[in-house]
Amino acid sequence: MMPQYDLTEFLKLSSVLNYNLSAASLNRYNVMMYIIGGKTLDRSASKDKQKKSLLMDALGYLFSAYHQKRRHLGPMAVLHPLRATALFARNQDRLNLIGLLSVLFHDIMEDINPYDFDTHQWMDMEGRLYSLLERMGDEDESKLLENIISLTRIKTESYYQYIGRLLESAGRSPQPVQVKLADRLDNTLDMRIDLEDPLSGVDFFQNIFQLMFVNNYRGYIPANDHPPTSALNGARRLYQLFKNTVLLSMIRQHKSIGYDRALRILFEAVCDAGLKEAQRTLMHLIGYHLKDPHDQRNLLLETMNYCFSGRIDLVTKPDRDQLLDGLFSTYFAHNSKKVLHQQLDILYLNKPLMIQASIAFVVIFLHFLNDSKYYIHGISAEGIEPR
Numbered sequence: 172m173m174p175q176y177d178l179t180e181f182l183k184l185s186s187v188l189n190y191n192l193s194a195a196s197l198n199r200y201n202v203m204m205y206i207i208g209g210k211t212l213d214r215s216a217s218k219d220k221q222k223k224s225l226l227m228d229a230l231g232y233l234f235s236a237y238h239q240k241r242r243h244l245g246p247m248a249v250l251h252p253l254r255a256t257a258l259f260a261r262n263q264d265r266l267n268l269i270g271l272l273s274v275l276f277h278d279i280m281e282d283i284n285p286y287d288f289d290t291h292q293w294m295d296m297e298g299r300l301y302s303l304l305e306r307m308g309d310e311d312e313s314k315l316l317e318n319i320i321s322l323t324r325i326k327t328e329s330y331y332q333y334i335g336r337l338l339e340s341a342g343r344s345p346q347p348v349q350v351k352l353a354d355r356l357d358n359t360l361d362m363r364i365d366l367e368d369p370l371s372g373v374d375f376f377q378n379i380f381q382l383m384f385v386n387n388y389r390g391y392i393p394a395n396d397h398p399p400t401s402a403l404n405g406a407r408r409l410y411q412l413f414k415n416t417v418l419l420s421m422i423r424q425h426k427s428i429g430y431d432r433a434l435r436i437l438f439e440a441v442c443d444a445g446l447k448e449a450q451r452t453l454m455h456l457i458g459y460h461l462k463d464p465h466d467q468r469n470l471l472l473e474t475m476n477y478c479f480s481g482r483i484d485l486v487t488k489p490d491r492d493q494l495l496d497g498l499f500s501t502y503f504a505h506n507s508k509k510v511l512h513q514q515l516d517i518l519y520l521n522k523p524l525m526i527q528a529s530i531a532f533v534v535i536f537l538h539f540l541n542d543s544k545y546y547i548h549g550i551s552a553e554g555i556e557p558r
Contacts, residue, residue, distance in 0.1 A: 177368075178360060178363070178365075178368040178370075178447065179367060179368050179371065181254075181360040181361075182365065182366075182367070182368075184254055184257060185246070185250060185254060185361075187205060188202065188205070188206075188250055188253050188254065188257075189246065189247065189250060191205070192234070192247060192249070192250075197234065199227040199230045199231055199234075200223075200227060202230060202253070203223060203226055203227050203230055205257070206253060206256050206257045206260060207226075207257075207260045207266055207271070208257075208260055208261060210260065210266050211266070212226070212266050212267075212268055212271075222268045225268065225303065225306055225307070226268065226271060226272070228299070228302075228303050229272055229275055229276070229303060230253075230275070231299070232296065232299050232300055232303065233249055233252060233253075233275060233276075233279075234249060235292075235296055235299075236249075236279065236282075236283045236296060237249035237252075237282070237283075239287070240282065240287075242361065243402055243403060244361070244362075244363075244364050244401065244402055244403060246364075248282070251278070251357055251358075251361065252274065252275050252276070252277065252278060253275075254357045254361070255274050255277070255350075255353045255354050255356070255357040256271055256274040256275050256353070258353045258356050258357055258437075258440075259271070259274045259349065259350060259353035259437075262349070262353075262433040262436045262437055262440075263433055264432075264433075267346075268311070269311055269314050269315050269318065269346070270346050270349070270350070272315050273315060273318040273319065273322065273346060273347065273350050274350050274353055274354070276315075276319050277318075277319065277322040277323075277350050277351075277354055278322075278323075278354075279319065280319060280320075280323040281323055281324065304316075314344075317340070318340075318344075318346060318347050318350065321336070321337050321340040321347040322337065322347055322350055322351065322354075329506045329554060330414065330417065330506075331417065331421075331550070331551065331552050331553065331554045331555070332552055332554075334351075334417065334418055334421050334552065335421065335551070335552025336552075337351060338421060338422065338425040338552075341425065345431040345433075345434050348422065348434055349431070349433050349434050349437055351418065352418070352434065352437035352438060352440075352441055353437055355414065355415055355418055355441050356437065356440050356441050356444055358411060358414075359411060359412070359415060359441065359444040359445055359448055360444055362403050362408050362411060362448065363401070363403075363451075364401065365398075368451075369451050369454065369455065370447065370450060370451055370454065372394070373391075373454060375450045375453075375454065378391050378454070379471070382464055382467055382468055382471065383468060383471060383472075388464060389464070390457070390462060390463075390464040390467070391454060391457050391458050392458065393454075393455075393458040393459065397459045404519055405452050405455065405456065405519065405525055406502075406515040406516070406518040406519035406525065407515055408448060408452055409449075409452065409503075409518070409525065409528050409529070409532065410502075410503055410511075410515055411448075412445050412448060412449060412532045413499060413503040415441055415442075415445045415536075416445075416532070416535055416547055416550070417550055418441075419438065419441065419442065419539055419546070420546035420547045420550040421546075421550060421551070421552070422438065423539075423544065423545065423546035424546055424551070438539075439540060442536045442539045442540050443536070443540070445532065445536045446532075446533060446536040446537065446540075449529050449530075449532035449533045449536065450529075450533060452525070452529045453526060453529035453530060453533070456522060456525055456526050456529065457526065460522045461522045461523065461526060466523075467526070470523055470526050470527055470530075471530065473494070473527070474495065474527045474530045474531065477493060477495050477527075477531075478530075478531070478534045482495070482496070483495075483531055483534055483535065483538075484538070484545075484547060484548060485547065485548050485549055485557075485558045486499050486500055486547060486548065486549030486550060486555050486556060486557050486558060487499075487500070487549075487557055487558070488500060488557040489501055494523060494524045494527050495524070495527050495528070495531055497557070498524070498528055498531070499547075499549075499550075499555055500555050500557050501514065502514045502515065502517070502518045503555075504554065504555035506554075535547070
């Protein structure tokens with residue numbers, strides 16, 4: 172099996188699911204078996220069959236609930252919970268029905284609104300959902316609902332308060348945190364509509380080494396023309412990497428989570444996926460936007476000194492002498508969507524800062540992978556606090 176943060180493997184996962192969903196006669200069994208990788212849900216053959224039947228009914232409910240909805244880049248919205256469940260399932264030695272249903276339904280309370288359906292459709296969907304829950308037994312139903320509530324962000328909550336509340340539930344079970352990591356992994360990989368990984372055939376670190384040390388290096392020259400403008404530009408991709416940084420930092424600070432193999436694998440997969448996406452963003456910027464190797468080298472040297480100073484490990488205040496100072500607090504930390512989008516638009520116009528921010532995220536995710544105690548200081552459930 173290829174690494175979970177591999178974009179090419181992710182595009183394959185998306186295409187297989189999309190192909191099945193587009194079929195004239197949807198085969199829920201095929202979709203389910205592909206998502207769970209052909210694994211069993213119970214050692215007992217009869218119970219395994221019952222649980223798979225319930226899982227297929229859950230898929231049927233999701234297909235109806237998300238029927239008209241689309242992702243930000245255009246694909247069917249139902250792909251997100253399906254892919255996140257597949258990513259979650261690949262990390263489990265033994266699959267758990269409650270865990271699988273928790274990932275499938277993790278966004279249901281935020282995404283599904285009765286006003287999107289006529290009265291008859293909504294009553295039918297509610298009946299199917301209640302019937303599904305009744306088949307689970309009281310204890311399993313209670314666990315599932317508890318997980319879904321933990322994973323649902325309340326409108327009055329900031330993102331930081333939401334993650335803090337989610338982590339509080341981890342003392343009882345690490346499962347909601349695993350689900351959230353699978354959710355962030357899918358969101359990190361689902362930022363491009365590409366035929367292949369833009370890093371395919373590109374040695375990122377060799378290009379950076381040549382830029383820094385080889386004086387006749389002409390600079391990175393992409394093989395293709397600039398891709399069409401996407402609804403998710405580089406600044407918004409960097410914001411998604413910031414959200415990963417918030418989640419990873421808060422997990423690292425939460426002592427009650429403890430050691431859990433599946434959680435650790437998903438944690439590292441989010442780090443690796445973020446690392447690769449930061450590299451794609453940087454190569455795009457130096458390949459298409461700020462092309463002068465001399466200017467690129469100066470920005471890299473400045474970022475290197477900044478990282479070695481230790482300031483990369485902190486939330487900082489804006490400083491006129493350092494482009495990176497205030498990156499999180501100025502551009503990413505806003506609870507107001509309107510203000511956030513305004514700041515991201517400003518960041519998008521500042522290509523030198525975007526280059527340094529991309530490098531900074533490469534360093535941050537490597538720090539997470541290198542040091543099991545690493546986190547960004549100044550990130551907590553209270554929000555972003557510059558140090």
